[in-house]
Amino acid sequence: MSAAGRVVRIASGQGFWGDWLEAPVRQVEGGPVDYLMMDYLAEVTMSIMQKQRSRDPSRGYATDFVPLMERILPTVVARGIRVTANAGGVNPQACAEAVVAVARKLGLAGKVRVGIVTGDDILDRLDELTARGHALASMDTGAPLATVRDRVLSANAYLGAAPIVQALVAGANVVITGRVTDTGLTLGPMIHEFGWAADAWDRLAAGTVAGHIIECGAQCSGGNCLVDWDRIPGMDEPGYPIVEAQADGTFAITKHPGTGGRISVPSITEQLVYEMGDPHSYITPDVIADFTSIQLRQAGKNRVQVHGVRGRPATEFLKVSIAYFYGYKAVGTLVYSWPDAYAKARAADRILRARLARLGLQFEEILTEYVGVNATHGRLGGPPHAEVPEVQLRVGVRARERAPVERFSRELAPLILNGPPSVTGFAGGRPKVEEIVAYWPALIAKTEIASRVEVMDA
Amino acid sequence: MGAKSRSRTRLVQLRLLAHARSGDKGDTANVGLIALDPAYYPILVKEVTEARVARHFKGMLTGGVQRFELSNLRALNFLLHGALGGGGTLSLKTDAQGKVFSTALLRMEIPVPADLDV
Numbered sequence: 001m002s003a004a005g006r007v008v009r010i011a012s013g014q015g016f017w018g019d020w021l022e023a024p025v026r027q028v029e030g031g032p033v034d035y036l037m038m039d040y041l042a043e044v045t046m047s048i049m050q051k052q053r054s055r056d057p058s059r060g061y062a063t064d065f066v067p068l069m070e071r072i073l074p075t076v077v078a079r080g081i082r083v084t085a086n087a088g089g090v091n092p093q094a095c096a097e098a099v100v101a102v103a104r105k106l107g108l109a110g111k112v113r114v115g116i117v118t119g120d121d122i123l124d125r126l127d128e129l130t131a132r133g134h135a136l137a138s139m140d141t142g143a144p145l146a147t148v149r150d151r152v153l154s155a156n157a158y159l160g161a162a163p164i165v166q167a168l169v170a171g172a173n174v175v176i177t178g179r180v181t182d183t184g185l186t187l188g189p190m191i192h193e194f195g196w197a198a199d200a201w202d203r204l205a206a207g208t209v210a211g212h213i214i215e216c217g218a219q220c221s222g223g224n225c226l227v228d229w230d231r232i233p234g235m236d237e238p239g240y241p242i243v244e245a246q247a248d249g250t251f252a253i254t255k256h257p258g259t260g261g262r263i264s265v266p267s268i269t270e271q272l273v274y275e276m277g278d279p280h281s282y283i284t285p286d287v288i289a290d291f292t293s294i295q296l297r298q299a300g301k302n303r304v305q306v307h308g309v310r311g312r313p314a315t316e317f318l319k320v321s322i323a324y325f326y327g328y329k330a331v332g333t334l335v336y337s338w339p340d341a342y343a344k345a346r347a348a349d350r351i352l353r354a355r356l357a358r359l360g361l362q363f364e365e366i367l368t369e370y371v372g373v374n375a376t377h378g379r380l381g382g383p384p385h386a387e388v389p390e391v392q393l394r395v396g397v398r399a400r401e402r403a404p405v406e407r408f409s410r411e412l413a414p415l416i417l418n419g420p421p422s423v424t425g426f427a428g429g430r431p432k433v434e435e436i437v438a439y440w441p442a443l444i445a446k447t448e449i450a451s452r453v454e455v456m457d458a
Numbered sequence: 459m460g461a462k463s464r465s466r467t468r469l470v471q472l473r474l475l476a477h478a479r480s481g482d483k484g485d486t487a488n489v490g491l492i493a494l495d496p497a498y499y500p501i502l503v504k505e506v507t508e509a510r511v512a513r514h515f516k517g518m519l520t521g522g523v524q525r526f527e528l529s530n531l532r533a534l535n536f537l538l539h540g541a542l543g544g545g546g547t548l549s550l551k552t553d554a555q556g557k558v559f560s561t562a563l564l565r566m567e568i569p570v571p572a573d574l575d576v
Contacts, residue, residue, distance in 0.1 A: 269533060276490055375552040
């Protein structure tokens, strides 16, 4: 078969940790696919995992991944599908061991080779790096890391597609990574299959765009789609997206036959602009993709063809995701009913704020929203209808210290008996005091980060 | 613009001309605004300017507005800086990740030719 005509099918199985558990099962069983990619890591996830590992050295990864693999491994092995997932979090080794154990339990010994990608975790190297002149300054504020160094909880460089390719070359059929870019999980298989060179910028950009389109799962195939949202069929069983890639960098986005949802130029365009910065420069470790070059064409029902993607040489840097402890917050709600629901909710807010002030509590911010009036669109929604049946008062506070937030959480409930009338909806009890883990994006020279790839056989 | 040409336009809410999706990068919300019909795109380019969008969101942003054009997708991408109450985990807002800032932009009204088929 000629390379030009060969199609590699890469299916998206999870758009985030917590996505639909049935999706990856349907992707591997519902039709032919060559790869299954699953994205588990949001920015804040790494710090949660770091905390879990510090309590228990066998944890610190996306635990849902293991029972999921138990469900799909027999099909994955039988059909020769290969899996790429950043489910490893801050402990890819432990995640791999758990998957190997599951494979053996299923009688798949000798049929599963797990590739483990590490090297992204630089928490233990921060002082060494800053001592050698890497400021790891915040990309948001320009402040040096020293500002928050004593409160850092996790630090991970975003690795690109290269170590995933290495793991595939080593024969892994399940590749488990730590902090790898979402797009690398899709681009890696393409580089491996088509042998794209490290400076084939247009093709690397095309693979990156494909990765961006499918990395949020059904958000490109009908989910969260505004156009004709109430006429998109079968959303109780949406088909998750599949990339059909070719060696020349062109690809189609489609889904399995018989599934719900919709793949159309509008649904794909919405996903393309999601979380977009400067569209000329979508920067990854692998390439800079130019989103103003992407051409879309409806090539059949639930099939969009993508071509024309241009790329430029990658930068000399990797992005680093650093999480640090910031302080505390709490959010509480009460619901006020007709008549005068909005007026009652506003009166309750005035009373609450007066009480907080009299207690001398110091907050960085107190935010009041009225759900049903202004919580999503601020003043743009205008005043509520005079006869509005109910309004939810939602008050949030944030402070560096725990004590004022703790006290706030005890000041909301009394309003049920000693505030404005017609109040309900306090079933959740006292607002929960939450620790805030904040995010510190920085850059590090690529030469400082060495990814590592190992394999483990079941 | 003369009285005659003014009389030949009417105000239309963006929701009839475009669809949109938004997301976050720290304290910045992005809104991708996509023309529902190729004929609408030049109108969006002309009318939905950085200044108009900044005025629409006046009092709701602590920073400025940046606009990028994607004529290939018939889309405009707006970066709304300081839109998310500190962003990420710091924000106390219901929409801390700017997921529905897109629909807030679709409330905006812009002038279109009176004979435009909407």
